Amino acid sequence: MMNDEYNTTELNDSEDAVAEEIDDREAMIDGANAEQEAMIAQEVVEQERAHTEETTEPEAITEAREPSLSPEQEKVIQQEKMGGIESVKKILDKARVAFLTTVSGKQLLSRPMYMQKREFDGTLWFFAKSDSPKVEDIRRDSRVNVLFAEKDYVSLSGRAEIVENDLKKKMYWGKTLEKYFETDYNDPDIVLIKIDALSAQFWEKPGSLDSLFNRVDPISEGEGITVEF
CATH class of the missing domain: 2.30.110.10 (Electron Transport, Fmn-binding Protein; Chain A)
Structure with missing residues (x-):
């Protein structure tokens, strides 16, 4: 009977270890996904910024000058x-x-x-x-x-x-x-x-x-x- 209890305890410990390993892997996957999403978002922002800089023409700076009159x-x-x-x-x-x-x-x-x-x-x-x-x-x-x-x-x-x-x-x-x-x-x-x-x-x-x-x-x-x- 003691062997049965020992086996049951060992089985429970093994299941807990497997569950913990699964949780760790899921956490690693979630972290990797979040990091990947952040990288993708950053790339999109940089692409949009580059496109804006390419398509936006610099404004022409003109200085209005009134013709000077003599006294x-x-x-x-x-x-x-x-x-x-x-x-x-x-x-x-x-x-x-x-x-x-x-x-x-x-x-x-x-x-x-x-x-x-x-x-x-x-x-x-x-x-x-x-x-x-x-x-x-x-x-x-x-x-x-x-x-x-x-x-x-x-x-x-x-x-x-x-x-x-x-x-x-x-x-x-x-x-x-x-x-x-x-x-x-x-x-x-x-x-x-x-x-x-x-x-x-x-x-x-x-x-x-x-x-x-x-x-x-x-x-x-x-x-x-x-x-x-």
Whole structure:
């Protein structure tokens, strides 16, 4: 009986040794597989990096250089600019009615507007009802154009904003506006449209508005002058 117990113990020890050897081999295989996977992953990364370096062209480095102007040239340009601004001021001093163009959806809309008389300093002012389509257009898109066309012609491009400040409205208010709107300046339904001009194009020519627009090519007698503010 003791021999049977000894044999059983020896058999169990042998089975344990075999199981331990199997575990060791599996661990070695797992380790080898992990190491092999890491090596493969590294090779893939290196191949992708090499492919990127081959296909990517180096960006061309360019240096933008503005043509240098002499002091005399800069002086002439500045004088022309100031002269153009003065010409625009003179034309606007005589103008009262303008055509305000706004971006309305996918189209442009123009309507006549009565400009508030004030020395032009690069800004134009108009009164409007707060619920008018032009105000709604400006709230959505501030880009506008203002056209004055009588004997002389001025087209100003710029940005508009809606001003609701009562003190500012009071500065430009008058009896004519009170009669037209049938209310006072402090009415919340009345707003100011402030337009900051960014550029202006003008023609100073003799003739009426009709003669200007009845020409086949109104610019053929001389290109207008553009002024950047």
